[in-house]
Amino acid sequence: MRLTHQRKEALNELKQLFCELHNYVDIVLVEGLRDVESVKALGCIADLEVLSHTGVNDFDMADELAAKYRRVLVLTDFDEEGLNLNKRFTAILEHKEIHVDAGLRRRIGRLMAKIGVYAIEAVDNIADESI
Numbered sequence: 296m297r298l299t300h301q302r303k304e305a306l307n308e309l310k311q312l313f314c315e316l317h318n319y320v321d322i323v324l325v326e327g328l329r330d331v332e333s334v335k336a337l338g339c340i341a342d343l344e345v346l347s348h349t350g351v352n353d354f355d356m357a358d359e360l361a362a363k364y365r366r367v368l369v370l371t372d373f374d375e376e377g378l379n380l381n382k383r384f385t386a387i388l389e390h391k392e393i394h395v396d397a398g399l400r401r402r403i404g405r406l407m408a409k410i411g412v413y414a415i416e417a418v419d420n421i422a423d424e425s426i
Contacts, residue, residue, distance in 0.1 A: 305409035
């Protein structure tokens with residue numbers, strides 16, 4: 296897939312933002328291991344954590360996160376399942392008095408929409424194709 300100039304600019308801005316995430320949040324929460332790999336491939340050096348762990352419910356995970364972090368980005372996919380997961384986990388974290396950066400998530404979502412990608416694990420594939 297060839298990227299237009301506008302999509303390349305959005306991808307470059309997204310890469311830059313991923314490289315700077317550690318300046319804005321203490322940890323980035325993603326849906327799966329493939330998401331971790333994809334975000335790291337774009338230069339993210341922020342702490343990353345997968346949202347779901349076998350045998351650990353959302354509330355226990357939120358307790359663990361609340362003990363360590365104050366500022367969180369919930370970076371789930373921008374499909375229905377990811378949006379629902381984001382909404383549910385954001386509510387749990389905010390109840391634990393953790394700041395969830397919704398503005399940063401919206402900014403990333405807008406950039407991904409410009410690129411035409413809605414799944415976090417697919418972002419690094421687009422980056423590879425643009426070279």
